[in-house]
Structure formats: structure tokens, C-alpha cells
Amino acid sequence: MITLRLSPADLGRVRFGARPHPVGAAALASQVLRGATVPGPLRHLLPERGLLPDFVTPYQGLDSVEAGVDAIRSTPRRRVRADVTRAYARLPATPWRRRLADGDRETVELLASALGAWFDTELRPQWNAVALAHRRWVDRAARQWALSGVDGVLAGLHPSVRWRAPVLEVDTWWSADLDGTGAGVVLVPSPFAGPRPRLLVERGRPALLVFPVAPPPAAGGDALARLLGRTRAAVLRQLGEPGRHTTTTLARAAGVSLPSASEHTAALRAAGLLTSEREGCAVVHRLTPLGVEMLGGAG
Known part of the structure; x- marks a missing residue:
């Protein structure tokens, strides 16, 4: 069990991951969904359960898969060696793990590329539902916060997370007695966390607490396409994916021309489902809260 003593500065900076x-x-999913579909590099380099090297769940790279993969690739060799040595202390040594523990750049590249490919194969088809479930969970927690404050939120995260002010107790894969960093705590609900919460504490950064939540429900039929039309629904769904969405990227994802994509975004904007803003030479589109609810209501 980890005990994390939070200072007033930490408590004033408790927030949810965006x-x-x-x-x-x-x-995380490479452990939770362990099976034949997990690529060989992940099966060999990441443990089947328990601790993961901290650098494979980086603070950077939140916006897209590519940004997260780049963050792993750019991890300094000293950091790779320290994280792997700590995480794999009780695991049997293998040639691949030895190379990773030595910070070998080719092995780090192999791991990063395998994680990106695994996301594309297994998580991308359901990522829109995962992202919407996250937003809905945060909305519910925000209402709880309004009623009971930070104490009520921290006390109700998960049975394996206990709040005994000013100490947060987390039943996880390792044990430690830690002080908060003064930079707060970021709370991240995840259907891929596994049976136990995960806690990452680094000096100068907010503590990162990832805790298990139920997976999003499966969609039943394509109600959104029936309501908006297949292409317009595809454009709206693409906006729910991570990344920067311009008219060009939406046209490519939906398989339509640029003028057609512009017409669809104009119609969705008029309906209050997205906003558009010019950034340099491109027009960037983002979902509105109503757009998020529209996607969520359609599964």
C-alpha cells in the first residue's frame, strides 16, 4: 500500500485528467487484455501484471498516439534504465528485458512502435466510446465535488483508494510512504487500469492517480448515422478522436472532398455540435459540450 500525504498546496490543485x-x-491494456493479440514485443518487454516502467505512461503525449509514442522515444537513457530496473526487479531476466534495462535505443523504439500499433489495432475502434465515458465520469464527479468538496470526491474514487485527511491510501502493486509534490493530484478514471489503482509520483509534477472504472457500454446500432447521415456522423465521430482536427484531416477520415467536408462541418457548427477556429492556414474544429452529448447518446 502507498500512503501519500497531501499538503494544502496539493489539495488546492486536485483535478481530473482532461x-x-x-x-x-x-x-495498461497490454496487461488487462493480455492474450494472443498482444504483439510479441509487448509480451516480452512489459510484465503480464503489476508495475510498469513509469516512462511508458508519460505525462507528455496526451493529445495523440503519435505524441505519446514520441514522448517514449525521447526518454533519456538514464531514465529508461532507472525505471526498468525498479519495475523489473522481481521478474526473470530475458534478452529483450536486459536490452531495455540497458536503455538500448533500438529496443526503446521497438517498444514505442509496438504500443502505437497495439493502440491502432485494439483501442482505436473503441476510443471514442472510452473518451466519452471519461467525460461523463468527470461530469458526475464534478457534481459530487459541488456537493461534498474534494473530501467527498477523494473518498469515493474506488474501494482501493481511501482518504483519511490529509493522507491518501492506495492499495496498488508496490508499497511506499510518500509526501505530495506540492503540485497537486491528477485523477484519471480508466477501464484499463486493471484490478488495482496506479500511482505515479515525480518531483515537481502533480501526482498521477489512475484508478479502475467500468468499461463503456457497447453501442447498439448506428443511431447517429440514422439521425445525421453516414458521412456527417463519421465527421462528428472523428472529432471525438484524439488529435488536432482540421478540415483536411476530417475530409481524409470521412473519405470525402474538402468542399464536402466544409459543408458537413458548417452544418454541424450551425447545429451547435462543433466550433471552428482558424489557426494559421488551417481551420481547426472541436466538439462542443452538445456534440459530446450527441456522441455519448448514440453510444
Whole structure:
């Protein structure tokens, strides 16, 4: 069990993650969804359960899979060696793990690429539902916060997380007695966390607490396509994916021309489902809260 003593500065900076981390979720899912579909590099380099090297769930790279993969690739060799040595202390040594523990750049590249490919194969088809479930969970927690404050939120996260002010007790894969960093706590609900919460504490950064939640319900039929039309529904769904969405990227994802994509975004904007803003030479589109609810209501 980890005990984390939070200072008043930490408690004043408790917040929720803006969205699930694509590559971090892929690393966790490689354990939770362990099976024949997990690529060989992940089966060999990441443990089947328990601790993961901290650098494979980076603070950076929240916006897209590519950004998360790049964050792993750019991890300094000293950090890779320290994280792997700590996480794999009780695991049997293998040639691949030895290379990773030595910070071998080719092995780090292999791990990063495998995580990106695993996300594309297993998580991307359901990522929109995962992201929407995250937003809905945060909305519910925000209402709880309004009624009972930070004490009520921290006390109700998960049975394996206990709040005994000013100490947060977390039943996880390792034990420690830690002080908060003064930078707060970021709370991240995840259907891929596994049976126990995960806690990452680094000096100068907010503590990162990832805790298990139920997976999003499966969608039943394509109600959104029946309501909006197949192409317009595809554009709206693409906006729910991580990344920066311009008219060009939406056109490519939906398989339509640029003028057609512009017409669809104009119609969705008029309906209050997205906003558009010019950034340099591109027009960037983002879901509105109503757009998020529309996607969620359609599964």
C-alpha cells in the first residue's frame, strides 16, 4: 500500500485528467487484455501484471498516439534504465528485458512502435466510446465535488483508494510512504487500469492517480448515422478522436472532398455540435459540450 500525504498546496490543485492518455492506456491494456493479440514485443518487454516502467505512461503525449509514442522515444537513457530496473526487479531476466534495462535505443523504439500499433489495432475502434465515458465520469464527479468538496470526491474514487485527511491510501502493486509534490493530484478514471489503482509520483509534477472504472457500454446500432447521415456522423465521430482536427484531416477520415467536408462541418457548427477556429492556414474544429452529448447518446 502507498500512503501519500497531501499538503494544502496539493489539495488546492486536485483535478481530473482532461482526457484519457492514448499510449498510457495502450500500455495498461497490454496487461488487462493480455492474450494472443498482444504483439510479441509487448509480451516480452512489459510484465503480464503489476508495475510498469513509469516512462511508458508519460505525462507528455496526451493529445495523440503519435505524441505519446514520441514522448517514449525521447526518454533519456538514464531514465529508461532507472525505471526498468525498479519495475523489473522481481521478474526473470530475458534478452529483450536486459536490452531495455540497458536503455538500448533500438529496443526503446521497438517498444514505442509496438504500443502505437497495439493502440491502432485494439483501442482505436473503441476510443471514442472510452473518451466519452471519461467525460461523463468527470461530469458526475464534478457534481459530487459541488456537493461534498474534494473530501467527498477523494473518498469515493474506488474501494482501493481511501482518504483519511490529509493522507491518501492506495492499495496498488508496490508499497511506499510518500509526501505530495506540492503540485497537486491528477485523477484519471480508466477501464484499463486493471484490478488495482496506479500511482505515479515525480518531483515537481502533480501526482498521477489512475484508478479502475467500468468499461463503456457497447453501442447498439448506428443511431447517429440514422439521425445525421453516414458521412456527417463519421465527421462528428472523428472529432471525438484524439488529435488536432482540421478540415483536411476530417475530409481524409470521412473519405470525402474538402468542399464536402466544409459543408458537413458548417452544418454541424450551425447545429451547435462543433466550433471552428482558424489557426494559421488551417481551420481547426472541436466538439462542443452538445456534440459530446450527441456522441455519448448514440453510444
